[in-house]
Amino acid sequence: MTRTLVLAAAQLGPVARDEPKASVVERMVGLLRRAHRRGATLVAFPELALTTFFPRWWVEPLSAADHFYETEMPGPATEPLFAEAARLGVGFSLGYAELTPDGHRYNTQVLVGRDGQVVARYRKVHLPGHETEEPWRPFQHLERYYFEPGPDGFGVWDAFGARVGMMICNDRRWPESYRVMGLAGVELILCGYNTPVHYPPDPSQDALAGFHNQLVMQAGAYQNGTWVVGVAKGGVEEGVDSVAQSCVIAPSGQVVAQAVSAGDEVVVAECDLEWGARYKATLFDFARYRRPEMYAAITEVRG
Ligand code: CDT
Secondary structure (H helix, E strand, C coil): CCCEEEEEEEEECCCCCCCCHHHHHHHHHHHHHHHHHCCCCEEECCCCCCCCCHHHCCCCCHHHHHHHCECCCCCCCCHHHHHHHHHHCCEEEEEEEEECCCCCEEEEEEEECCCCCEEEEEECCCCCCCCCCCCCCCCCCCHHHHCCCCCCCCCEEEECCEEEEEEEHHHHHCHHHHHHHHHCCCCEEEEEECCECCCCCCHHHHHHHHHHHHHHHHHHHHHHCCEEEEEEECEEECCEEECCCCEEECCCCCEEEECCCCCCEEEEEEEECCHHHHHHCCCCCHHHHCCHHHCHHHHHCCC
């Protein structure tokens, strides 16, 4: 039996602080059409795709940043993307800042089916960076100020003929993210990211930013027998250079497609969804080989 999904990573280049959402959505519709022309039926967009990566600035009060958030999905800004995707019969994942009716703020990603209906919603579990302004930094990473940690955990959904999971940026550095989804039989993980090349707490890591990006996603794919799509908002945005390198990784851990630029770019791969079963049924036969009784510290101890 073969199950094939043609999917695309729709990388975005920089989004300026004053770029209107309508303009970003227009760029995304262009990428969607390019992906569709190349046969894709699922297109992955980056984390916080609709705006600049605003956690790099401290603003007070928090409500002064409300315009960066979406209160409905689809909403007025994103409706054209949903409409064009449904017209083309292409599904997509989209990262955005969510402000709920009762005032909660999450770093969120939705999965939208080929009919334009939201299939699933994931709220970022691992929030990196800091809670308050740290003036010594050349730029801030205030995700812990702007967002609450996602309360729902990691999900896996039946969609696009596959078991689809989602994670967002920093989640990809934690093996627990992949393993929780691996235990639910995930076959494809969609992950948007914004990753500054410069890491102020330890600049010795800067030269390794691209290496670490691939290292974690390749390991997560292989160790859980799953496809992983990593999609960046890359390039120099408001003076901050971010890792691009959007890629599609097979359950073997091999990178099968990768962006060559740091701008708007579509990367397409034909994914055999049965490939993961070879790993899940052999080397990584969880039911046969895992020793959960030996892993208690994973859930009992935080650090
Ligand atoms: N967006 C996001 O999660 N970025 C982090 C940056 C490093 S922590 C300041 C990442 O893990 O890529």
